[in-house]
Amino acid sequence: MSFEIDKKGRWINSTLEGHCFDRKLALALARFFKKHGQKKIVDLGCGPGWYVRILREKNLVAKGYDGNPYTPDITLQILADGTHCEVLDLSKKIIFEEKFDSVLSLEVGEHIPEKYEYIYLDNIAKNATNYVVLSWAIIGQSGSGHVNCRNNEYIIAQMQKRGFVFDKNSSSYFRDRASLPWFKNTIMVFIKT
Numbered sequence: 773m774s775f776e777i778d779k780k781g782r783w784i785n786s787t788l789e790g791h792c793f794d795r796k797l798a799l800a801l802a803r804f805f806k807k808h809g810q811k812k813i814v815d816l817g818c819g820p821g822w823y824v825r826i827l828r829e830k831n832l833v834a835k836g837y838d839g840n841p842y843t844p845d846i847t848l849q850i851l852a853d854g855t856h857c858e859v860l861d862l863s864k865k866i867i868f869e870e871k872f873d874s875v876l877s878l879e880v881g882e883h884i885p886e887k888y889e890y891i892y893l894d895n896i897a898k899n900a901t902n903y904v905v906l907s908w909a910i911i912g913q914s915g916s917g918h919v920n921c922r923n924n925e926y927i928i929a930q931m932q933k934r935g936f937v938f939d940k941n942s943s944s945y946f947r948d949r950a951s952l953p954w955f956k957n958t959i960m961v962f963i964k965t
Contacts, residue, residue, distance in 0.1 A: 782839030817880030821847035
């Protein structure tokens with residue numbers, strides 16, 4: 773690993789090193805959001821912006837934010853439409869003026885130290901009008917910078933405290949379609965109550 777991970781879990785990296793992309797999952801996400809009338813999606817912890825790109829290619833309004841200070845430069849290359857994703861510290865309280873139908877946050881929480889976990893989860897919950905699609909590395913899952921792995925039951929309980937119920941069927945839909953192995957155990961869908 774030739775990049776830095778800071779004390780808040782942000783990757784400081786000007787390259788694509790360490791990032792993974794699941795195209796099958798991205799296409800399934802786009803189908804799901806369209807089927808459920810979700811037009812505006814925000815990706816919190818968007819990395820290089822691959823999921824944002826696919827959602828936009830499928831005519832959804834998608835924005836991405838990541839803690840990496842190189843996010844604008846990296847995502848400018850990936851998005852290929854002259855735009856870029858923005859830098860945002862997910863360990864600080866965030867309330868967007870703009871409302872989003874759904875929040876997407878894939879494999880981010882395990883990188884955020886436990887003392888910032890509640891802020892990160894609040895940021896997800898408070899910025900989703902309808903759905904949250906969230907994956908979080910489970911206990912024992914290896915990976916660069918994994919400092920806060922959590923089992924599904926813990927995340928489900930935390931999201932319930934924030935007014936979201938676990939959608940088992942939709943979670944299974946994504947787990948069945950994902951090609952990267954960790955998503956088979958980590959991706960979860962939540963519906964706002």
